[in-house]
Amino acid sequence: MAQILYTYKDGVYANLTNKCNCRCTFCIRFQHDGIGDAPTLWHKVNPTWNQVKKAIDAFDFTGFQELVFCGYGEPTCALPLLEQTARYVRRLHPRLNLRLNTNGLGSLENGRDIVPELAGLLDSVSISLNAPDEKEYNRVTKPTLTGAYKAMLDFAKACKKSIPDTRMTVVDVLSPEDIEKSRKVAASCGIKLRVRKFS
Numbered sequence: 001m002a003q004i005l006y007t008y009k010d011g012v013y014a015n016l017t018n019k020c021n022c023r024c025t026f027c028i029r030f031q032h033d034g035i036g037d038a039p040t041l042w043h044k045v046n047p048t049w050n051q052v053k054k055a056i057d058a059f060d061f062t063g064f065q066e067l068v069f070c071g072y073g074e075p076t077c078a079l080p081l082l083e084q085t086a087r088y089v090r091r092l093h094p095r096l097n098l099r100l101n102t103n104g105l106g107s108l109e110n111g112r113d114i115v116p117e118l119a120g121l122l123d124s125v126s127i128s129l130n131a132p133d134e135k136e137y138n139r140v141t142k143p144t145l146t147g148a149y150k151a152m153l154d155f156a157k158a159c160k161k162s163i164p165d166t167r168m169t170v171v172d173v174l175s176p177e178d179i180e181k182s183r184k185v186a187a188s189c190g191i192k193l194r195v196r197k198f199s
């Protein structure tokens with residue numbers, strides 16, 4: 001069975017689902033079965049709330065500052081589980097920072113603006129911008145939903161209004177010109193761009 005909580009470098013991560021509405025060309029899950037201390041992050045069946053709760057209860061969070069919702073799938077594709085988990089961890093470990101790493105398609109996926117719900121539960125959101133324009137975004141992330149690029153930008157803008165620690169990211173495989181263009185796209189949403197190292 002795949003790990004629900006796993007550690008990587010200094011962080012602890014929650015792998016809630018393998019469902020995703022993108023097929024990113026660079027996605028790590030198509031290269032390795034697991035990362036960090038997890039031999040595999042592929043669930044045979046996506047976990048239930050009881051399994052997630054059991055994993056949280058059994059995990060020693062001592063020394064960790066943050067729990068990041070990020071695994072081999074898009075966490076907002078399992079929105080009720082994500083929200084229930086965030087609520088539970090907040091109660092159990094009030095000092096942990098709760099961060100969502102997301103492709104930003106959660107509102108499009110769930111058919112409503114989910115940011116007000118997330119704002120009450122999370123401290124930080126990191127949204128993958130991935131590309132400097134819509135054409136490149138569609139080429140690189142291969143979204144399965146129509147209107148993904150605009151929906152991702154709208155999600156980012158909404159997050160910025162209600163979750164102060166909102167970031168957008170690209171990976172450093174982009175050319176310096178494309179990173180600069182991406183910086184401008186993020187700035188147009190009022191958000192600072194973070195350039196992540198490809199790993």
Ligand code: SF4
Pocket residue numbers: 020021022023024026027028029071072073074103141
């Ligand atoms: S959104 Fe994330 S999990 Fe989904 S395909 Fe892209 S990199 Fe992989």
